[in-house]
Amino acid sequence: MSEVFTKSMARNIYYGGSLFFVFLFLALTFDTMKTLPQQDNRAAITPQVALGKRVWEENNCIGCHTLLGEGAYFAPELGNVYKRFGNSTEAIKAFIRSRPANGIPGRRSMPQFNLSEEELEGVAQFLKYTSEIKTQNWPPNIQG
Amino acid sequence: MKYQSQKVARLYFMAAIGLFTGQILFGLILGLQYVIGDFLFPAVPFNVARMVHTNLLIVWLLFGFMGAAYYLVPEEAERELFSPKLAVALFWIFLVAGALTILGYLLVPYSGLARLTGNDLLPTMGREFLEQPTITKLGIVVVALGFLYNIGMTILSGRKTVINMVLLTGLVGLAVLFLFAFYNPDNLVKDKYYWWWVVHLWVEGVWELILGSILAFVLVKVTGVDREVIEKWLYVIIAMTLITGIIGTGHHYYWIGTPGYWQWLGSVFSALEPIPFFMMTVFAFNMINKRRLNHPNKAAVLWAEGTAVMAFLGAGVWGFMHTLAPVNYYTHGTQITAAHGHMAFYGAYAMIVLTIISYAWPILRGEKAANQRAQVLEMWSFWLMTVSMVFITLFLTGAGVLQTWLQRYTDDPLPFMVVQEKIAPFYWMREAAGVVFLIGLLVYLYAFVARGKPAEDATAA
Ligand code: HEM
Numbered sequence: 221m222s223e224v225f226t227k228s229m230a231r232n233i234y235y236g237g238s239l240f241f242v243f244l245f246l247a248l249t250f251d252t253m254k255t256l257p258q259q260d261n262r263a264a265i266t267p268q269v270a271l272g273k274r275v276w277e278e279n280n281c282i283g284c285h286t287l288l289g290e291g292a293y294f295a296p297e298l299g300n301v302y303k304r305f306g307n308s309t310e311a312i313k314a315f316i317r318s319r320p321a322n323g324i325p326g327r328r329s330m331p332q333f334n335l336s337e338e339e340l341e342g343v344a345q346f347l348k349y350t351s352e353i354k355t356q357n358w359p360p361n362i363q364g
Numbered sequence: 365m366k367y368q369s370q371k372v373a374r375l376y377f378m379a380a381i382g383l384f385t386g387q388i389l390f391g392l393i394l395g396l397q398y399v400i401g402d403f404l405f406p407a408v409p410f411n412v413a414r415m416v417h418t419n420l421l422i423v424w425l426l427f428g429f430m431g432a433a434y435y436l437v438p439e440e441a442e443r444e445l446f447s448p449k450l451a452v453a454l455f456w457i458f459l460v461a462g463a464l465t466i467l468g469y470l471l472v473p474y475s476g477l478a479r480l481t482g483n484d485l486l487p488t489m490g491r492e493f494l495e496q497p498t499i500t501k502l503g504i505v506v507v508a509l510g511f512l513y514n515i516g517m518t519i520l521s522g523r524k525t526v527i528n529m530v531l532l533t534g535l536v537g538l539a540v541l542f543l544f545a546f547y548n549p550d551n552l553v554k555d556k557y558y559w560w561w562v563v564h565l566w567v568e569g570v571w572e573l574i575l576g577s578i579l580a581f582v583l584v585k586v587t588g589v590d591r592e593v594i595e596k597w598l599y600v601i602i603a604m605t606l607i608t609g610i611i612g613t614g615h616h617y618y619w620i621g622t623p624g625y626w627q628w629l630g631s632v633f634s635a636l637e638p639i640p641f642f643m644m645t646v647f648a649f650n651m652i653n654k655r656r657l658n659h660p661n662k663a664a665v666l667w668a669e670g671t672a673v674m675a676f677l678g679a680g681v682w683g684f685m686h687t688l689a690p691v692n693y694y695t696h697g698t699q700i701t702a703a704h705g706h707m708a709f710y711g712a713y714a715m716i717v718l719t720i721i722s723y724a725w726p727i728l729r730g731e732k733a734a735n736q737r738a739q740v741l742e743m744w745s746f747w748l749m750t751v752s753m754v755f756i757t758l759f760l761t762g763a764g765v766l767q768t769w770l771q772r773y774t775d776d777p778l779p780f781m782v783v784q785e786k787i788a789p790f791y792w793m794r795e796a797a798g799v800v801f802l803i804g805l806l807v808y809l810y811a812f813v814a815r816g817k818p819a820e821d822a823t824a825a
């Protein structure tokens with residue numbers, strides 16, 4: 221780089237630029253938080269859904285599945301599984317309940333988590349709540 | 365080695381390499397589970413092996429960054445480390461906490477670990493990369509604070525070089541952003557929004573400052589180019605990093621329930637994110653071409669060049685590939701993401717740690733460079749690991765393109781599990797490339813043995 225462009229100019233761009241974009245990002249975050257209520261389906265967050273999120277986390281479902289496209293890529297997307305299963309929490313519960321403890325020979329397997337009825341209902345309600353978040357029409361189709 | 369206290373870096377580098385080895389072994393288990401679904405089931409389910417793989421990665425990189433700091437900060441500051449004892453104590457705390465956490469993943473069902481560690485008091489577990497029990501996270505904060513105190517005191521009471529200040533900024537940023545790991549609201553959208561403040565603002569923000577400063581340090585040392593020139597480059601690179609990368613976070617806010625304007629902001633700014641990586645490549649090769657000395661450590665120079673190229677490919681090129689919203693709509697959360705994640709993490713952060721180890725290790729032993737044979741072995745390991753990572757990335761990209769097509773794009777999309785079966789040949793090839801990677805790593809380890817006894821006692825230098 222030439223002598224016209226000095227180190228102190230470079231430093232000023234670094235300080236000025238970074239500071240500007242930090243503040244812009246904070247402003248955008250503020251605006252996002254203001255608009256979220258219209259999209260994030262927060263009205264559906266009942267104590268049951270909150271429990272379901274905890275069940276989701278404490279069994280590390282994200283370690284195999286994606287949820288709204290984030291997580292692991294080993295098993296199906298679950299952000300829209302409620303819809304894929306015909307808008308049925310019962311079907312979700314039945315699926316989770318019926319996993320064989322020793323897996324399915326040769327097939328990618330999901331563990332048997334031995335969840336209580338309350339936990340099952342919670343996690344199914346949590347997946348229902350997730351499927352009703354407004355996600356700019358993602359995923360492209362029902363297969364997730 | 366100019367200062368005795370730089371020697372604590374050795375402990376950190378050894379731990380980094382050990383954990384790196386563990387990471388790769390679990391990577392191979394994961395790769396096998398991809399094609400032999402019930403491999404090790406139910407003893408080690410996929411999610412458990414994945415946590416071990418990714419958490420070992422993060423922990424060994426952190427060990428590497430800390431080792432790099434303990435090595436280069438005293439040299440830049442021209443004084444001994446503020447407290448070598450603290451550095452050793454924190455090393456053991458971090459290692460034991462890390463080991464216990466990994467053992468916890470492997471030996472206790474995850475929900476049991478959550479109960480055991482009182483996750484309900486402050487629930488932070490069960491989110492990707494942040495799976496550690498809350499108590500481990502608190503431990504990480506304590507270690508980070510102690511580390512920053514030690515490094516900060518050294519820098520602030522010594523010569524304040526640009527390299528040191530940028531490194532310190534990156535490390536402080538790393539610690540501060542980690543605090544968002546403790547924010548876990550019931551609202552999934554908010555949870556995801558701030559989760560990226562840890563993950564994205566790390567790898568496409570403050571970690572790039574750490575990367576840039578370590579690279580600049582090694583280049584100063586191996587090329588002898590005027591520090592003024594190198595520092596100017598460093599400022600421009602990190603300026604571009606933060607100017608593009610902060611708003612670039614928006615490329616994760618397309619489909620998670622956030623407003624539509626992020627599709628524009630995220631696409632535009634993240635499309636510019638390859639610029640700082642490209643500048644790093646130009647920077648490294650420019651400095652090496654203008655070198656004023658021929659450093660005998662050829663392996664370290666190779667690692668530095670490799671970092672500059674592979675970071676650009678993995679982060680810049682593979683990142684750009686799926687970062688525009690209309691593309692990401694189809695590729696989001698597919699094997700394309702995995703391809704990019706692998707090459708970017710390896711090319712930028714694994715390789716910069718291997719660069720500083722390559723440069724510093726001989727000096728810590730009291731010699732300028734390893735003997736010829738050990739260097740040749742190390743360079744072989746460089747090529748084996750790097751080329752196999754290129755192939756891992758290519759195979760995953762092939763898998764990802766097909767997956768995107770079959771599951772997301774055609775008129776008659778197929779279910780996830782059906783598609784996975786169809787693209788299994790790519791996973792087999794990825795696993796084969798992974799085995800070559802492991803061979804490369806074994807050669808790398810053997811290169812340490814081939815160094816033999818130190819030329820002179822390390823304390824003499
Ligand atoms: C050498 C053989 C390796 C194999 C076979 C392997 C395999 C895997 C597999 C199967 C996953 C899980 C993907 C999923 O979620 O479905 C994974 C995740 C990951 N691995 Fe590796 N890995 C290897 C080496 C590495 C290396 C060297 C690095 C980095 C230095 C790395 C970094 C990562 C990262 C960052 C993730 C998370 C990816 C994401 O969330 O998109 N791996 N790996």
Ligand code: HEM
Nearest residue numbers: 567615634637679683684686687696697701705708709712
């Ligand atoms: C060294 C720097 C980088 C590293 C280590 C890195 C690593 C990663 C990882 C591990 C993920 C997966 C996260 C998850 O599990 O959900 C990811 C996602 C992503 N990265 Fe990067 N990245 C880097 C730089 C970049 C750059 C410069 C760009 C853009 C040009 C980019 C674009 C993306 C995008 C768009 C995604 C989301 C993929 C999806 O929708 O599934 N990355 N990155």
Ligand SMILES: [Fe+2]
Nearest residue numbers: 564568613615
């Ligand atoms: Fe990102």
